[in-house]
Amino acid sequence: MSLRETHIDRIRDGSFDTLIVGGGINGAVSAASLAGRGASVALIDRGDFAHFTSQASSNLVxxxxxxxxxxxxxxxxxxxxxxxxxxxxxxxxxxxxxxxxxxxxxxxxxxxxxxxxxxxxxxxxxxxxxxxxxxxxxxxxxxxxxxxxxxxxxxxxxxxxxxxDNDARFVFSFVRSAIEAGAAAANYVELVSAVRKGDRWIARLRDVDTGEEFLTTARTIVNAAGPFVDETNRGWGTTTDHRIxxxxxxxxxxxxxxxxxxxxxxxxxxxxxxxxxxxxxxxxxxxxxxxxxxxxxxxxxxxxxxxxxxxxxxxxxxxxxxxxxxxxxxxxxxxxxxVVKSRGGDQTEVDWTKLSRKHAIETDRDERVVTIFGGKLTDCLNVGEEVAAEIEAIGIPLEKDLHNWFGEPAKATRKEFFRQARLMKLDGLRTKPDVEPLSDRLWRRYGRRAFAMLDAIRSEPAMAEDIMGSADYIRIELHEAARSEMVTKLEDFMRRRSKIELVVPDADIESSAGLREVAEILFGADDADRRLAEYFGGDDRVPEAVRMGPRPSDATRTAADALVSPR
Structure with missing residues (x-):
């Protein structure tokens, strides 16, 4: 069972302290903050995590x-x-x-x-x-x-x-943090409706990938739908003093x-x-x-x-x-x-050229709904802390904030990783010009998870080989993405977990024989053809070079199996 299927099973008929609607930066950081302080959290997004505004920033802090x-x-x-x-x-x-x-x-x-x-x-x-x-x-x-x-x-x-790296991958790091703290999270899960009954919200959800509908319940809701917060609030009858x-x-x-x-x-x-x-x-x-x-x-x-x-x-x-x-x-x-104050009337009343990227958080205490308006990536930690304070104020007890829901591993952990990487001469396994050392990249992208990736490379050196040439992604990174990054569509990996689509010309992607192996690693041999057809817009539009590309070897599959199982 995939990581996503495991988490959908947890959300289906589940009971949570907080349901967070929207998996952009505001939703991801709220999930990490709340889960890190002991709340039971479910995070959903009707597309991929960070698939909308949060994947289109300037990548600046x-x-x-x-x-x-x-x-x-x-x-x-x-x-x-x-x-x-x-x-x-x-x-x-x-x-x-x-x-x-x-x-x-x-x-x-x-x-x-x-x-x-x-x-x-x-x-x-x-x-x-x-x-x-x-x-x-x-x-x-x-x-x-x-x-x-x-x-x-x-x-x-x-x-x-x-x-x-890219903004969407940074957003997903907070999703990972929330998951590691016990949250349930699933992309491509749409909120169909939400009704408050007694002291709980009953939400009807739909798996966008399979069409299945199911229920979950929560004591509170965080509306982190970004550009869609107003539309989402109207769906369950919440009125606010702010709008977008x-x-x-x-x-x-x-x-x-x-x-x-x-x-x-x-x-x-x-x-x-x-x-x-x-x-x-x-x-x-x-x-x-x-x-x-x-x-x-x-x-x-x-x-x-x-x-x-x-x-x-x-x-x-x-x-x-x-x-x-x-x-x-x-x-x-x-x-x-x-974000602007609601004044009724048309949005053209607002002098939008003078608006900054500040955020506003508004709480309906009777309905127990917290809405996040506006904001930007730079201010994400403040958003997470402020949402936690609002959720605690409306009756969800939280543990003391130890600030362990964000940030990179400790210096001693980093030092040990680079010690091991030096001993196995990791950076000497590649000779590509104008790219950063492999040890730097694995540590930055995966942190503690990179230790298991070193083990896989030790057991099978082919795990350190580039799969797609100019894309600069090695084989073990694909196996790690399949295991722990909830990649549901090929675009999720190509555009958001990586930035391949942003830096590699379309012609190079379409002529990459390694893309076939990428699809098989991410989705398995039985589903690779469907996902490739989906990515290129039809089975007849999958380039021949991709269609006839190599498959994963038994040796690399065995090395990948040694990775720790997903939560």
């Missing part, structure tokens, strides 16, 4: 430098404190990174003024990063020749944090644009005087984000979006040849759910 323009000093202070705590707690996953901003002569702020803002940002942030720098035009030309300095007056450099408006943002993933340094974010003001960035993603660069008012959470990248971003970056960087749509490897598109 930042205090909101741009919010200084609206004098939201308290919000910036709180976000910087959250950023600092995340960077301390996730030293392998979140890296301090320079933001290198080139300021045009006709831009909204002269360099000296922006420099004062950067200094204030550093002070408000409790000196949690390296101090900022004021940059002359000549220094920018010397340090990053890719920037076109024709109209540049100068610049600044300040620092924030960046996720080394939507701002669409897109990113374009292209080949690396920087020349001298690849570990910094380039920042520019676009023609509308809004900041946009060039963010490193391994061997790629991510351009974005835009900010467009929309009335629906369902969005897509348009030709106008692409043209706008390409024009902006070509005007500000000295690229030969200039970027075109043919250079785009992947697109990211999502909505920011921005």
């Amino acid at each position: 930042w205090g909101g430098f741009k919010y200084l323009e609206n004098y939201e000093l308290w919000l910036v202070f709180k976000l910087c404190q959250s950023r600092n705590r995340l960077m301390r707690s996730y030293r392998a996953n979140i890296q301090q990174i320079p933001f290198y901003a080139a300021l045009d002569k006709a831009g909204p702020h002269p360099p000296w003024f922006a420099g004062l803002g950067a200094l204030a940002y550093w002070v408000i942030g409790g000196f949690g990063t390296r101090r900022p720098r004021l940059l002359s035009r000549e220094r920018i030309e010397q340090e990053e020749p890719a920037i076109d300095t024709t109209n540049v007056a100068g610049g600044i450099e300040y620092r924030d944090g960046v996720l080394i 408006v939507y701002s669409k943002g897109i990113h374009l993933v292209v080949p690396r644009l920087t020349t001298n340094r690849h570990d910094q974010v380039l920042a520019f003001y676009d023609d509308t005087e809004r900041l946009f960035y060039v963010i490193p993603m391994g061997r790629r660069s991510v351009i974005g984000t835009t900010d467009t008012r929309v009335d629906t959470p369902y969005t897509e990248v348009t030709a106008d979006d692409v043209e706008f971003l390409l024009d902006q970056i070509n005007d500000r960087m000295d690229l030969d040849p200039p970027l075109t749509s043919a250079d785009i490897i992947a697109e990211r598109c999502g909505v920011r759910p921005l």
